[in-house]
Amino acid sequence: MVHEQSQHPLDVAIIGGGPAGLAAAVYLARFLRSVAVFDAGDPRARLIPRTHNCPGFPDGIGGEELLRRLRLQALSFGACMVETPVKTLGRTDDHFTLSTNAGTVSARYVILATGIVDRPPPIADAWAGVEAGLVRLCPVCDAYEARGRRIGVIGREITALKEAEFLRHFSSNVVMLFSHPDDASTATRSQASGAGIGLCDRTGEVVRLHDGFEVGKTDGTPPFRIDLLYAAMGCDVRSGLAAIVGANCDDHGYVLVGQHQETSVPRLYAIGDVVQALNQIAVGFGHAALAATDIHNALRHGDFPRPPAVR
Ligand SMILES: Cc1cc2nc3c(=O)[nH]c(=O)nc-3n(C[C@H](O)[C@H](O)[C@H](O)COP(=O)(O)OP(=O)(O)OC[C@H]3O[C@@H](n4cnc5c(N)ncnc54)[C@H](O)[C@@H]3O)c2cc1C
Structure with a gap:
């Protein structure tokens, strides 16, 4: 299949088979476009x-099951799934070249x-x-399920404070866990205290139990228990391929896009996280x-030229 595609460019190659990439595949396959999803599998x-906040699933749905259903939906309309990482991305005036372990593939978009x-x-x-x-890694996702629980927040000062403030709406028992008093400024301490958020600045080992955590102390005082640990450690953005073809990214590595998700590189789009x-x-x-x-509209109108809207 990949060999065939290398002779006839795909209309669209989607790099990444998470919810965003798979949903795009559903749309494009239903627009009768040749589309393949290349996925590294994590x-x-x-x-x-x-x-419990994914619209349409009142009883909730597991991540694996949601992905399985999305894959099935995309396949049912004719999208192809290629389970391989895209190693590098090249570009000419009218197509992209994706280099994968399964061969080289070209795509217009x-x-x-x-x-x-x-x-x-x-x-x-x-x-x-x-x-x-x-x-927990995402209070927007699951703070509702943390209502009234004893919550610890671990991470760097400002990110941890923001997360703790968000969670305080759901529980009166939120504590930020720092390992040293220098980890939190006076401003952070007073903001936390004003919001009713606790602060432990001699946190030792945090040990997971079957139903929560024991938080050790390095100052000789007794450990204490929390039910949930929220991590505010930050993330790494997987935008290396965007950078290779010269798409503009922000200081954190997020790909910059315009109102239709187009990047600063013609015919390259970015979606999802x-x-x-x-x-x-x-x-x-x-x-x-x-x-x-x-x-789809661009292909329908013969690739109408639109100047990139992004900075
Ligand atoms: C613990 C946890 C709980 C969460 N709970 C919720 C929730 O309740 N509700 C909610 O809305 N969101 C939740 N999220 C967030 C949600 O998972 C993400 O917003 C969503 O998965 C983003 O989808 P995506 O398709 O952009 O990226 P991803 O799901 O991360 O998929 C990206 C895909 O791209 C692939 N990839 C990367 N580089 C390459 C490459 N070079 N070649 C080929 N493939 C590549 C990866 O292997 C991966 O499969 C949660 C996240 C976590 C971690």
Whole structure:
């Protein structure tokens, strides 16, 4: 299949098979476009134990199951799935070249849906904690399920403070965990205290138990218990391929886009978490619909030239 495509450029190659990339594939396949999704196989969505804010699933749905359904939907309309990372991306005036372990493929349009990678908190078996729903990475996603619980927030000062303030709306028992008093400025302390947020600045080892965590202290005082640990450690944006073809990114590496998700490089689009927005499934779906429809219209009108709208 990949060999065939290398002789006849695809209409669209989607790089990344998470919710955003797969939703774009559904749209494009239904627009009767030749479209393939290239996926390296480690979507952030796979880490979701069960989402309860994804529209249309009142009982929630696990990340793996959501991905399975999206893949099935895209395949049913004729999209191709290629399970391989795209190693590099080249570009000429009228097409892109994707280099993969399965060969080289050309496509007239490319959608980048490569996502981000969360930095784990400094505790043993952090990813197992995420899987168990005890280590949390996204309060927008699941603060509702943390209502009234004892919550610890670990991370760098300002990010941790913002996250703790967000969570304080859902629980009166929120504490920021720092390892040293120098980790939090006077301003942070007073803002936290004004918001009713606790601050532990001699945090030792945080040990996961079957139903929460024991937070050790380095000042000889007794450990204490929390139910949930929110990590505010930041993330790494997977925008390397965008940079290779010269697309503009912000200081964090997020790909800059215009109102149809077009990047500063003609015929290159970016959707989902790799774009600076609310990192949410529903947002990725919205991006996907916008990008796919814009690409379809461009192809329909013979690639109408639109000057890149992004900075
Ligand atoms: C623990 C956790 C819980 C969450 N809960 C929720 C929730 O309840 N509700 C919600 O809306 N959101 C939730 N999120 C956020 C949600 O997972 C993301 O917003 C969503 O997965 C973003 O989709 P995406 O398609 O942009 O990226 P991803 O899902 O990360 O998919 C990106 C894909 O691109 C692939 N890729 C990267 N580089 C390449 C390459 N060079 N070649 C080929 N493939 C590549 C990766 O392998 C990956 O499969 C949660 C996230 C986490 C971590």
